[in-house]
Amino acid sequence: MPKYKSIPIISLLMTLTGLAVFAVEQKMMSIQVKNGDVRSSPSFLGKIVDQLKYGDQVAVQTVKGSWYFIDRPEGSTDGWMHSSALSAKKIVLNPGASDVEQAASSDEITLAGKGFNQQVENDFKSKNPQVDFTWVNNMEKMTVSQNQIQAFIKEGQLSPKGGE
């Protein structure tokens, strides 16, 4: 009989384990940055294998420090993203009236393009024509590649210990 006593315990553990793993695997997140780089390894040194757009949904499969291994349900390449590029909230692009209603009663969704947005910036500009955005736009065009960063580290004899 002792042989059979352990079966319910095993079943319970397997159920709990299975549920927990399932919950982690099914955690959906949204890209909360304009361009979200997906990398081959959990580090900014990892090769960029894909780029996702604001509001894209991903499933988190594994967590390693601040890096998440993500899977795109609609195909595309799997890989690692830094947690700061991801939001636990669902980001609704072009929200309709029902999304607005839902957002008012839930903190699980975010409405893209609502609140302070391009339209508000344009209105601000028309009321404050003396404020010049030329150099802010220029700043945004100053981009740095990962290769430039690597060369900078090497030339400066820096030895990064890595972030989290």
Next chain:
Amino acid sequence: MDRSSRRQFLSLACKWGLLSLGAAPVLSSLMSGCKTLDELAKSGPSFQVGDVVVDTKAIAKETQVVAKSFEDITPEQEYYIGRTVGAMILQKYPPYNNPAADGYVNVMGQMLAQASDCPETYGGYHFLIQDSDEINAFAAPGGFIFLTRGMLRCCPQEDAVAAVLAHEIGHVQYKHGLRAIKQSRVTSALTSLAIKGTKKYGHEDLAKLTEAFEGSISDITKTLIVNGYSRSFENQADLAAITILQRTGYNPNGLVMMLDQMKIQLKPGRQDFAATHPSPDSRLAEIQKYVAKYPDVKSPQARQERFKASLGRI
């Protein structure tokens, strides 16, 4: 299954069960992206700067009052706030417009930002040198970072420049700019989220929203240029800088080197760092215990040469 293998199976099942169950809360605690100090304080009484443990409860006290409100501002909205705050800062201090020098601080800044706790923002980090003798540096929300030629003249070596940039990245990481916005404006902006309509705001709604936007920009700009952040926010940014410097392989004493120089060059009474920041001496006293174990800054020759080539005539 014999008794020993059954025991082995049960033991493994227990371990995996506990591990998997434990993963869920850990995962959810990490889901919000960049951690604010409040979140760090909630997750535990302390966090680490380099090898030193910092008590977060004490420094988080004053931030908790507005935490609920500003945290509801999305990274997308933070980006638009940051763009306009940046344009306002550029009204006071125009750009230096030196592509080589700007390129140098941008590569360095990106590398430092990647080692911060908030490496990704909606529009990314961008750095610009401003043509002013005044000693100043600003971080607009979302990662628009500015520093004057006067500030760069307080930096005898690259490690000191890295300290200035890392300090400003610290302000972005902790969303200090957004915390300067008055509660009433945040409420007004967040109320607008409930306005129905698909794409564009109507005239009246837009007018209200722009008013809240203008007020928010004014709150942040006034804090950055006139009043300065609280002493505790500056301390948070200094500690973030030490962590970033340590992670990237710079000497955290770069911050000490910069503050020592600033002490010599600051002129009391001017509307620059002297008016908006705690004195270099008090900042030095606050960071002493975190940097004491590091040697004096001595950049390798190649690092010093590129620093001189890029900023030698600043």
